[in-house]
Amino acid sequence: MSSTITSMAPPEAGGEPDRDIVQRYKARLQALGYCRSLTAKCLRTILHLITWLSLNGAGIETLDIRVLHHFLNHDCACPGPHGYRKNLQRGGWHLHRFLGFLMETGRARMPAEIEAGGRVVEAFLQSLVGQGYVPDSIAAYRKRCRHLIVWLYLHDIALVGIDDEVVSRFLSHDCACVHPHFFSRGNRFVGSRNSRSRIGVFIDYLIDAGIAPPRHTRPNKEHEVLLHQLGMTLPQQPAPRIST
Numbered sequence: 042m043s044s045t046i047t048s049m050a051p052p053e054a055g056g057e058p059d060r061d062i063v064q065r066y067k068a069r070l071q072a073l074g075y076c077r078s079l080t081a082k083c084l085r086t087i088l089h090l091i092t093w094l095s096l097n098g099a100g101i102e103t104l105d106i107r108v109l110h111h112f113l114n115h116d117c118a119c120p121g122p123h124g125y126r127k128n129l130q131r132g133g134w135h136l137h138r139f140l141g142f143l144m145e146t147g148r149a150r151m152p153a154e155i156e157a158g159g160r161v162v163e164a165f166l167q168s169l170v171g172q173g174y175v176p177d178s179i180a181a182y183r184k185r186c187r188h189l190i191v192w193l194y195l196h197d198i199a200l201v202g203i204d205d206e207v208v209s210r211f212l213s214h215d216c217a218c219v220h221p222h223f224f225s226r227g228n229r230f231v232g233s234r235n236s237r238s239r240i241g242v243f244i245d246y247l248i249d250a251g252i253a254p255p256r257h258t259r260p261n262k263e264h265e266v267l268l269h270q271l272g273m274t275l276p277q278q279p280a281p282r283i284s285t
């Protein structure tokens with residue numbers, strides 16, 4: 042990108058490629074009743090984001106929750122006011138709100154993986170409706186399944202790659218998942234038993250629908266003894282490859 046970061050101008054100045062979007066966002070914040078100081082703080086964070094994107098050769102249209110995750114965790118050496126580097130993590134909620142604004146105004150798109158995952162979730166929920174589940178229960182399933190879809194996207198895991206190990210990681214993750222217009226996090230996620238059973242029903246659906254692979258059932262010790270008594274042996278596991 043040809044834009045020189047070191048000359049990044051404040052939103053009031055002209056000539057920057059994303060001046061229009063910054064100005065429109067400023068108008069949005071003002072319409073929402075943000076006070077002057079909070080508006081200035083939010084716009085500083087947005088300018089920091091645009092600076093960082095430019096340093097990485099990317100435009101604002103590339104923004105999604107994965108990119109935001111990288112931004113929120115970057116080791117900041119961006120040129121710009123010292124305030125850029127302060128309280129970056131605390132600005133996470135605001136950056137996701139900005140991403141929602143970009144989506145509403147057609148400057149950023151919902152990732153194809155999230156859209157496709159959302160369609161699978163809705164098909165699953167329809168199957169629950171057919172089984173007589175009540176609306177409150179459907180809503181609870183939707184929230185947890187969409188959460189899984191967002192977490193999978195953040196970790197670049199496809200639905201077809203889901204297995205017990207992936208589900209265990211999901212149920213024990215330290216949650217920072219959110220996606221504008223798709224999933225808003227409520228109370229802190231702790232992988233409750235409630236989530237575990239609901240996600241389990243969803244995984245069963247994915248397996249039955251042929252989307253996720255069948256569960257790999259490893260024989261346990263008792264099973265091994267039984268096989269031995271029957272004169273059967275387990276398939277030989279390939280020796281681990283040791284790299285030198």
Ligand SMILES: [Zn+2]
Pocket residue numbers: 089093115116117118119125
């Ligand atoms: Zn930075």
Ligand SMILES: [Zn+2]
Pocket residue numbers: 188192214215216217218230
């Ligand atoms: Zn999460």
